[in-house]
Amino acid sequence: MAVGRRWLPSLVVVALLAGGIIRLAGWQGVWKPVRVSGASMATALVGEHHRLFCRDCQAICRYDAAEPPRDGRVICWNCGFVNNHTPDGPIFAGQRVLIDRFAYAWRKPNRWDVVAFATPDDPSRPAVKRIVGLPGERIEFRRGDLVADGHVVRKSLAQLRSLAVLVHDQAYQPRQEEKLPARWQSESPASRWHAAESRCDFETDGNREGFMDWLVYRHWPGYAGTAPRTRPSPILDNDSYNQQLSRRLNTVDDVLLSCWTRTPGQRGRLAYEVASRHGRCRVELRFDTREIAAFRDSHPLSRLSLPRFAFARGVLVEVALCDGQLLFGIDGHELIREAIDEGVPDSAGTAAEFENTTADSNASRPQIAVGAAGVAVTIERLQVYRDIYYLPAAIPTDALGASEPLEPNELFVIGDNVPVSHDSRHWPQPGVPIDRLLGRVWWPGSL
Numbered sequence: 006m007a008v009g010r011r012w013l014p015s016l017v018v019v020a021l022l023a024g025g026i027i028r029l030a031g032w033q034g035v036w037k038p039v040r041v042s043g044a045s046m047a048t049a050l051v052g053e054h055h056r057l058f059c060r061d062c063q064a065i066c067r068y069d070a071a072e073p074p075r076d077g078r079v080i081c082w083n084c085g086f087v088n089n090h091t092p093d094g095p096i097f098a099g100q101r102v103l104i105d106r107f108a109y110a111w112r113k114p115n116r117w118d119v120v121a122f123a124t125p126d127d128p129s130r131p132a133v134k135r136i137v138g139l140p141g142e143r144i145e146f147r148r149g150d151l152v153a154d155g156h157v158v159r160k161s162l163a164q165l166r167s168l169a170v171l172v173h174d175q176a177y178q179p180r181q182e183e184k185l186p187a188r189w190q191s192e193s194p195a196s197r198w199h200a201a202e203s204r205c206d207f208e209t210d211g212n213r214e215g216f217m218d219w220l221v222y223r224h225w226p227g228y229a230g231t232a233p234r235t236r237p238s239p240i241l242d243n244d245s246y247n248q249q250l251s252r253r254l255n256t257v258d259d260v261l262l263s264c265w266t267r268t269p270g271q272r273g274r275l276a277y278e279v280a281s282r283h284g285r286c287r288v289e290l291r292f293d294t295r296e297i298a299a300f301r302d303s304h305p306l307s308r309l310s311l312p313r314f315a316f317a318r319g320v321l322v323e324v325a326l327c328d329g330q331l332l333f334g335i336d337g338h339e340l341i342r343e344a345i346d347e348g349v350p351d352s353a354g355t356a357a358e359f360e361n362t363t364a365d366s367n368a369s370r371p372q373i374a375v376g377a378a379g380v381a382v383t384i385e386r387l388q389v390y391r392d393i394y395y396l397p398a399a400i401p402t403d404a405l406g407a408s409e410p411l412e413p414n415e416l417f418v419i420g421d422n423v424p425v426s427h428d429s430r431h432w433p434q435p436g437v438p439i440d441r442l443l444g445r446v447w448w449p450g451s452l
C-alpha cells in the first residue's frame with residue numbers, strides 16, 4: 006500500500022498530462038469522433054440497433070434496427086431460445102469510434118487494421134472496414150479462409166481474438182426449460198468430471214498415467230430451424246445480428262476455446278483438444294515433467310517446457326485451430342503456433358453443407374474437448390468463438406474475389422459481417438487507394 010501512495014502523485018500528473026495531450030490532439034484534429042452506421046462491421050462495431058436480454062439465458066442479443074426479424078422473434082445466439090420478442094424500446098445509437106487521422110503518416114497500413122475511408126459509391130460518407138489485402142496482393146476466398154498470393158493468411162492468437170465471433174458463453178445458462186442437455190458433458194457415467202452451471206470440476210483419482218477423462222462440447226446451432234435447438238450441430242457461420250437474412254450456412258472449421266483453468270499444477274495432465282477437417286489437435290500440460298506437448302492425430306507436433314504461470318490462482322487458457330495452424334496460449338502469451346496444413350483449400354467456399362432451416366445429422370463427433378488425468382482442476386468461463394468465414398461477393402458465384410492483383414498503392418477491405426457488407430468484393434475497382442484512407446479506427450474494444 007505504501008508503494009501505491011508513493012506513486013499516486015506521479016500517476017495523477019501522468020493522468021493530467023495524458024488528458025491534456027488527448028484534448029490537444031482532439032483540438033488539432035488528430036482524432037475525429039464518428040458514430041458507426043450500418044451493419045457491415047457487426048458485431049465488433051454496430052450501427053443503430055436493438056438490444057434485449059434473452060428471456061432464457063439472459064445473454065445480450067443485439068440486432069440490426071434497419072432489418073429486424075420479420076416475425077418479431079429474436080433467436081438467442083447462445084442458447085437458441087426462439088421466443089424473444091422484439092421490444093418496442095429505444096433504438097440504440099451506433100458505436101462511437103475515433104478515427105486516428107495520422108495513423109499512417111509514419112507507417113504503412115497493416116492487415117487486419119480497421120480503417121475509415123471515402124467510398125467510391127458515396128465519397129461524402131466515410132466507410133469503416135477491415136484491411137484484408139495489402140498492395141500488390143491477389144486476394145481469394147477458399148472455404149472461409151483468406152488467401153493472398155496463393156497462401157492462406159495466418160492470424161496470430163491475438164489477431165484471432167480481436168475478430169473472432171462468440172458462439173457460446175457458459176456464463177449464460179438457459180433456465181426456462183428444464184432438463185435441457187448440458188453443453189459440456191462427460192463422456193461416460195464413470196467420469197470424474199462434474200459439470201455444474203458455471204463451472205466444471207474434475208476430481209483426481211490419483212491415477213497419473215491413466216486414461217484421459219474427457220469433457221466434451223456440444224454446439225447448439227442458434228438459428229431458426231425445424232430441429233430442436235439442443236440438437237448437436239457443427240459450428241456454422243450464422244450471425245445473430247442480421248438473423249432475418251436467409252442464406253446458406255457454412256461449417257466453420259476455425260474455432261477458439263477460451264477458459265479459466267485452476268489447478269494445483271503439481272502433478273497429472275490436462276489436455277485441450279480441437280478438431281477440424283485439418284485433423285484433431287491436442288495440447289497437453291504435463292505437470293509431472295513440467296512440459297507442454299502438442300499432437301496432431303497422435304503424432305507429436307511440438308514440445309516445450311511449461312512456463313511458471315499461477316495455475317493455483319487460475320490462468321486463462323486459449324486453444325485454437327485457425328487458418329491451418331494450431332494456436333495455444335496462457336494468460337495472453339502465445340506459446341504454440343504450429344502449421345498443420347500447408348495446403349490451400351481447393352473449394353471456393355460456396356458449397357455450403359447446411360441450409361438455414363436444416364440441422365446437421367452427422368455432428369456426433371465433438372469438435373472441442375477438455376481432458377484431465379491424475380489432477381484436480383476447475384474449469385470456468387468456458388467460451389467458444391469462431392473465426393470470420395470469408396465468402397466471395399455473392400452466393401452462388403464462381404468468383405473467388407479479386408482476380409487481378411491489387412495495384413501497388415491499393416488495399417482490399419471487407420466488413421466483418423461478411424454476408425452483409427458491401428466492400429472491395431463488390432466494387433468495379435476493388436482496391437481502396439491508400440491516399441483515400443481517412444485514418445485508423447479505434448474503439449474501447451480494440452485497445
Ligand SMILES: [Zn+2]
Nearest residue numbers: 059062081084
Ligand atoms: Zn439465450
